[in-house]
Amino acid sequence: MKKEKKAVFLDRDGTLIKDAHYLNHPNQIQIYKGVIPALKKIKKAGWRIIIGTNQSAIGRGILSVVMLQKIHKILIGILKKNGVQIDEIFFCPHHPKENCSCRKPNLGMLLKGAKKYQLDLKKCIVVGDNKCDILWGKNGGTKTILVLTGKGRKTLADSKVKPDHISSTLKTAAKWILEQ
Numbered sequence: 079m080k081k082e083k084k085a086v087f088l089d090r091d092g093t094l095i096k097d098a099h100y101l102n103h104p105n106q107i108q109i110y111k112g113v114i115p116a117l118k119k120i121k122k123a124g125w126r127i128i129i130g131t132n133q134s135a136i137g138r139g140i141l142s143v144v145m146l147q148k149i150h151k152i153l154i155g156i157l158k159k160n161g162v163q164i165d166e167i168f169f170c171p172h173h174p175k176e177n178c179s180c181r182k183p184n185l186g187m188l189l190k191g192a193k194k195y196q197l198d199l200k201k202c203i204v205v206g207d208n209k210c211d212i213l214w215g216k217n218g219g220t221k222t223i224l225v226l227t228g229k230g231r232k233t234l235a236d237s238k239v240k241p242d243h244i245s246s247t248l249k250t251a252a253k254w255i256l257e258q
C-alpha cells in the first residue's frame with residue numbers, strides 16, 4: 079500500500095458540509111455529523127484527502143475568491159483542530175457558461191491532484207452527492223461513492239447515475255473505502 083498513490087476526492091457542499099446554496103460566509107459552515115471521525119479513519123488508512131468543489135458563485139458574482147479562500151481556511155482550521163489534515167482544496171470558480179476544463183464533471187481538478195500528488199486515479203475514490211461528482215469520477219477512472227446527504231437522494235433517483243457504492247453518509251462511506 080503506497081501512501082502517495084491514492085486519494086479520496088471529496089465534494090464539499092452536500093458531502094462534507096451542509097449545502098447552503100451559494101455559501102458565501104464562514105459562519106454558514108456546518109460540518110455534517112460523523113464527518114470528522116470518518117475523515118480521520120480514511121487518513122489513518124493512508125489516503126490523501128483532496129476536496130474538489132464547483133464554486134460557480136464566483137463566476138456569478140455572488141462570492142469573491144478572497145472570501146472563498148477565507149471560508150476554506152476556516153474549514154481547514156476546524157478540521158485540523160479536530161485532528162484531520164486536508165491535503166488540498168481545489169475549486170472551480172467559473173460560470174457553467176464559460177465551458178472551462180475544471181468544472182466537475184470535467185477532469186481539471188482530478189488531473190491537477192493526480193499530478194501534484196502522483197496519484198493513480200484508478201486507485202482513487204470520488205465521494206459526492208451530486209450527479210456531476212459521480213460523472214467526474216467515472217470520467218477520471220476512479221471508483222465512485224454516492225452519499226445520500228445533500229442532493230444525494232435526488233441523484234439516486236436518476237437512473238443514469240451508476241456509482242460503485244451508495245452510502246447514507248460519509249461515515250458509512252469510510253467503511254467501504256477502508257475495504258478497498
Ligand SMILES: [Zn+2]
Pocket residue numbers: 170171172178179180181
Ligand atoms: Zn472551472
